[in-house]
Amino acid sequence: MSDVSSVAVVGGGIAGLIAAIALARGGAGVTLFERAGALGGRAQSRVEDGFVFNQGPHALYRAGAFAETLAAFGVAASGGPPDFREAVAIWGDERHPLPRNFATIAAGAPLNLAERIRMLRLFAMLPRLDLGPWGGRSFSEYTAELPARPRALVLALARLSTYAHAPDALDAAAALAQIRLAAQGVIYVDSGWRALIEGLARVARAEGVDIKLAAPVASIERAAGGWRLSLEATSFFIADAVVLAAPPAVASALLPASASLAAAAREAQPIRAISLDYGLRRLPKPTATFALGIDKPLYYSVHSASAKLAPAGGALVHASRYLAPDETADAAKIGEVTALVARMQPGFEAEVVASARLIGMPVTYDFPRASAAGRMAPLALDDAPGVFLAGDWVGEGAMLSDASAKSAREAAAYALAHVRRAAA
16 A cells, blocks of 8 residues: 655654644645554543543643644643642741742741842843853753752752753753743643643644554655655555654654664653642642642642642642652652652542552653753754654753644744755
């Protein structure tokens, strides 16, 4: 069996769907291949007993590339910001108001006067700070001259914004840009991220994208004038260009002839986390909706306090531990997450209706590192003309789902240009 199309997209997650829509709107004939039986990848959600479980604690950055892309494609993203009214910072056995703005920093505890002044100056300076000199330098370098407690706070805010517990490796300019982005607001999405995937899929189909589910691509090889995608034993597909929107190891395995892709896949360093999520009949402490670990890389938030993710009266709680690149998800670290939930919601175990455990899950397949001056995998492969990459491990100038959206639109633009040059 043989088919012919202008561009093939491999992968039906955020990056693949966005690339497919952008390609179709640019006039290409697009076929999207997704190996699973449903679209979404790590942006898919599961519903159990009325609770909507995302794959970990997802937040949509209001001023980010993903939100901008959703708006451009006409996909609604409703929801609300985290409930910070009684947000706490956890320092060992102590709890203090989370210092997230001028008012909470000025309140002081546990900072002394000099530390409060230092933090206030840092917050005031950040929006206009020239990030250029910090590209190629680690976030640890940026925080090195801060006193111990302000430094711990800034590192915790960076973890919250980037999901990365890797200050020695994280590019400082990228981290500071992400903290700025977070300061412009995030939302938890009503009905989970599946709502965004469903919206993107509707737009893709309306634009004429041929979406093939349960259609794994086995390999990608050069063909006369384009690329040959091997599907089943007797099936293949010919495309003028390909957008690979797959994880690094998967992408490299599909195109083994590309040394540049193999190198990019080897260099990618995933960010991982432990996530324990609970659907509760009720919250034992209704006002305890957000906490951030300062001396430990922990996170807790009641997402249903801001978004429609639980049945009436119920609550959906996310709790996580950020893992450093060299850390494994052992029983002690899992216990830290459970203890955090118990600390914020005493007696929660008796209220559990449904739960999800994601142990050592990849939050993102790479992050901007100082050693690469904040750049991740290239969009275009110099040894595979006509094949372009998209995903949260590709490009520069964005992180997480914003990197997926930004690289997808850029990969689509590259692919359209390639197809037009080939047709000229």
